[in-house]
Amino acid sequence: MAKIDDVARLAGVSTATVSRALRGLPMVSEETRQRVAAAATTLGYVASPNASRLAGGRTGNVGLVVPRITRWFFATVVEAAEETLHHAGWDLLLYNLGGREQARRDLFSGYALHKRVDAVMLVATPLTPDDCDAVVRLGVPGVTVSSGTPVAGWPSIRIDDVGAARTAMRHLLDLGHRRIAHISGDPSSELAFTTHLDRRRGYEQALQRAGLPVDPTLVIDADFTVLGGEAATVELLRQDDPPTAIFAACDEMAFGAIRALRAEGLRVPDDVSVIGIDDHDLAAALGLSTVAQPAAEQGNRAALTLVAQLLAGPQELSRAEILQTRLVVRESTAPPRP
């Protein structure tokens, strides 16, 4: 594979000039630039990333940490961020925690990110105070997306989870529901993110504003999966006075709720209404009413935030960017039976 010396020789210039010409730096005559470009093309030359990064003092990578790449929201964020970052010339180093607490610990307490990334994007990643310190000590720009733990001095991109939950609840309340259950996140789970706490708060606020009591027996913890939502719903249906509507903290759990209801011979929405949050890929396909959050836009905005800092150095940033959510009414919600 051709090296910079080969190009320099063929073009009849020094390697310094090749370097400048190929990167489009000023202070190169047009004629020289052409000659160098031609030589590079002839030889099929492309600079060695490792060499230029070492010499240039950057890694060329952005580290992107997600809890589970297999979940819709995280995959969508990664897809959007990847495109933006590649476009700007950075490689994406993916750290998928895979739901393993140990993976999280290794990543932050060790030196996995050390000297390896120019910037960090943490998506819904919980951090201990020690992790926070460690990540700040990397000394590179960072951004957090979705909930997780905020990092002092880092911008964050997210939605208003409390508000999104209130929106979902208001829809059910407007339809006339009064006995509404909530499937929330499991606080004891490894890698618990904090999203569910905000959404639970929105649930409670909506009830209070409607002058309704918060019945703790109507709030069940699950683990943000379809199966979790299913189990939680089974539990709800066992109660003496079961709910007429279920607000699940995410669409995956709402899918599970619908399935459990059908398994029990109940119809959705005739017997029980169900709403989620996300607007998962399959939500439209399955007719789920939900509060849509812009996943791709969050990934995109976060990537742009990092790129801006990488290109221009630390700068004035809007510290918390809150993106809009939107109620999407489909076929899983209806007024309660008279």
Next chain:
Amino acid sequence: MAKIDDVARLAGVSTATVSRALRGLPMVSEETRQRVAAAATTLGYVASPNASRLAGGRTGNVGLVVPRITRWFFATVVEAAEETLHHAGWDLLLYNLGGREQARRDLFSGYALHKRVDAVMLVATPLTPDDCDAVVRLGVPGVTVSSGTPVAGWPSIRIDDVGAARTAMRHLLDLGHRRIAHISGDPSSELAFTTHLDRRRGYEQALQRAGLPVDPTLVIDADFTVLGGEAATVELLRQDDPPTAIFAACDEMAFGAIRALRAEGLRVPDDVSVIGIDDHDLAAALGLSTVAQPAAEQGNRAALTLVAQLLAGPQELSRAEILQTRLVVRESTAPPRP
């Protein structure tokens, strides 16, 4: 950040010894190794990947190309491959084509991968003959996963798509279905992979072996999405003699089929049976009968194949590893109405 010289000075040895000691190479006395390790810990030293890779003549990266990270199968393959590769000490460079043909072209016709990866994993990626040449000319180990285009000399990890389709069909035939439709892949779509061609062949083989005719009006092309499956099913139901069962080439399309059937007031499986291939995350949740393929295992096996070549150099490899599929009967299939 501490450099190797700092460690060498503190430990009272040369940088060469630090390098050897920290990487666990032989020819270092135990006592020296301890002293170096202690110095490294004290200083919080970790080698610069760019420097050691440049000096060591490797990039430290494995390039992983997927059509769309947001689809269940691909996300699952990435998750499994990532874990295996990180464990072996390689970083994962993710190239998500995002369904854009242009992204595919840029990746292979340009120099995106040049000098950037030590190995390549192509997941269900279609290649033109030129792309094939380009990728082979990278001169690094490679592996293909799932269908896509085989690359001469590269091992491949996959399932028997023809056989999987036959398994799905045999299940429907055993139940007594005779009029079975097939929702296949869209050959005209950008980034079309070849999976659907094999699965269609399996569909036809199964019919032929059962002595049944292949009715072309029962085969509809769709685009491997829920919405595609939905539209295809609507089209099938318009026919004079609609099918009693639908075999979709993937679970996402099967979800769409179920949804379209329900929207038409038909019950699954009472009126129409539906089966897919994959065992998508949500298949269990939605009660879909399917032929399960081991997605994580394919990612894992592919990663191990690359690691083996990276560590030991080119070696004798099983050229095509075919992993097992498995019929999973749930609630979407039943005998046809008498």
Next chain:
DNA sequence: CTGAAAGCGCTTACAG
């Protein structure tokens, strides 16, 4: 078992 020195392939002041 250990060290001095060259080299990996670039980029970047510094001079001109």
Next chain:
DNA sequence: CTGAAAGCGCTTACAG
């Protein structure tokens, strides 16, 4: 506008 030279932070023969 261009080049010679030093340097980025490691690893690797080569000697001992």
